[in-house]
Amino acid sequence: MCKALDGFDGGFKIGGRCITNLRYADNIVLIASTEEELQDLVNRLHEAAAELGMKVNGKKTKVLKVCDDPKPITVTVAGYTLSETKSFKYLGAKFNSEASCDEEIKSRLAIARQRLGELVLI
Numbered sequence: 315m316c317k318a319l320d321g322f323d324g325g326f327k328i329g330g331r332c333i334t335n336l337r338y339a340d341n342i343v344l345i346a347s348t349e350e351e352l353q354d355l356v357n358r359l360h361e362a363a364a365e366l367g368m369k370v371n372g373k374k375t376k377v378l379k380v381c382d383d384p385k386p387i388t389v390t391v392a393g394y395t396l397s398e399t400k401s402f403k404y405l406g407a408k409f410n411s412e413a414s415c416d417e418e419i420k421s422r423l424a425i426a427r428q429r430l431g432e433l434v435l436i
Contacts, residue, residue: 318359322354324346324347325345325347325351326345326346326347336404338405343404344359352389370391370392373394375396376396377399378400378402378411380411399411408421
């Protein structure tokens with residue numbers, strides 16, 4: 315993945331750092347500021363994977379857009395148009411197209427409430 319990002323100038327600035335991806339094991343979240351940047355990242359990932367004899371699974375790969383613009387985003391990999399999703403879970407955290415953490419907080423509070431209810435008081 316690092317080779318695939320050589321020379322890439324895009325990404326999203328968080329705390330003064332430009333973030334382009336989140337990686338854990340065989341899962342990757344690509345982060346871009348524009349549709350064009352995202353397509354460039356996907357192309358780079360596809361090419362790097364092909365060099366290693368691997369491929370990006372277009373059926374399992376989704377696109378999430380955080381924006382008020384209702385126009386759908388079109389990103390392709392190897393001629394396959396990736397479907398758009400409104401949310402996804404990554405390492406236990408839920409990301410959504412509204413960039414809101416309300417659902418995540420409610421979910422974690424419900425889990426905590428359940429666990430507290432399971433405690434046996436002595």
